[in-house]
Amino acid sequence: MDELRLDGNAAAGTLGEVFSFEVTTAEYACGGCGKAGTLGGAAVYEVRDLGIIVRCPGCDNALIRVAHNRGRYLVDLRGTKYLATG
Amino acid sequence: MVAVGPRKLLWRLAEVVDVVPETPRTKSLVLDAPGWEGHRAGQHVDVRLTAEDGYQAQRSYSIASAPEEERLVLTVDRLDDGEVSPYLTDVLTVGDRLELRGPIGGYFVWDAADGGPLVLVAGGSGVVPLMAMIRHRAAVGSDVPTRLLYSSRSYEEIIYREELEDFAARDGSLEAIHTLTRSAPKGWDGYDRRIDARMLSEVAWTPEERPLAFVCGPTPLVEEVGTALVGLGHDPGRVKTERFGATGG
Structure with a gap:
């Protein structure tokens, strides 16, 4: 599988397809290790043509998973304690 | 609840x-993008290519120009095994059109009013969004003290070398410091190793001066530099990073 390692900045266009807030400055807390950070600084893995996984740079826990297929999106936020924007 | 209203990014056509x-290995594409609403220094765009059979490939590219x-x-x-960059650097010519959306990103941005x-x-090529900041700084006549520490493989691979020299010659508050990691020309008296904590301690101001740091490049460099800056005592909240993938293009 072709994987691209990016960060929250590079993935902002794709994340912007499902979130209407500015994702790079949104704050999160990791549901795994509790580390808080800004999504722009989180690690992102893009699986070509399938979707992206935003991972905690502290513990590699999957914070956000977005899969897309034929115009539909599946968003999984189980790895995130919270997202704060604005 | 999210208070910000939706601002869906639309794909648009720009002409080279x-x-x-x-x-x-690098080229600058100068684009005419009708309806472009402006950007901030450090932001990027997504570029999408569509093959005749409908296959699409999409990549992010930093904006090099100043907002002004x-x-x-x-x-x-140009990444030799890339899907998108060889087309952009080798095939695309004046008059061709390109699909893009943006500007994207509110994190890795600098406005002159943010200071230093x-x-x-x-x-x-991590220098690209930083060059947008340097060009923005010059365009608005800012004198925010600025140091660029720029790692290239060789002298020939330094992007914007002459423009950086011109800026630094005209502006005493801007310094461009290079390090060459693979080969250096005869008589080179600058750095010739990968960026490390010692180099950063010599170049990156002191923690007491509270610099704003922007770090952009391949993932290993960004992680090394980010960790080293924080290790030297810099405020993690003032160190912003943007990583490139190890593969891609």
Whole structure:
């Protein structure tokens, strides 16, 4: 599988397809290790043509998973304690 | 609850009005993008290519031009095994059109009003969004003390070398410090190793001066520099990073 390692900045266009807030400055807390950070600084893995996984740079826990297929999106936020924007 | 209203990014067509070779591997694409609403220094765009069979490939490219400039400029590094960059650097010519959306990103951005001092750390084509900041700084006549620490493989691969020299010659508050990691020309008296904590301690201001740091380049460089800056005592909240993938293009 072709994987691209990016960060929250590079993935902002794709994340912007499902979130209407500015994702790079949104704050999160990791549901795994509790580390808080800004999504722009989180690690992102893009699986070509399938979707992206935003991972905690502290513990590699999957914070956000977005899969897309034929115009539909599946968003999984189980790895995130919270997202704060604005 | 999210208070911000939706601002869906739309794909738009931009026309190539000039192609400027920067180094043997990089070119700047000068674009006319009708309806472009402006950007902030450090932001990027997504570029999408569609093959005849409908297959689409999409990549992010940093904007190289200052917000004050009329044309949108992207500088693209050619990755030999890339899907998108060889087309952009080798095939695309003046008059061709390109699909893009943006500007994207509100995190890795600098406005002159944010102040400094600034330390900009780049590896290879990671210099592109930092150049947008340097051009923005010049365009608005800012004198925020700025140091660029820029790692390239060789002298020939330094992107924007002459423009950086010109800026630094005219402006005593801007310094461009280079390190060459693979080969250096005869008589080179600058750094010739990968960026490390010692180099950063010499270049990146002191923690007491509270610099704003922007670090952009390949993932290993960004992680090394980010960790080293924090290790030297810099405020993690003032160190912003943007990583490139190890593969891609």
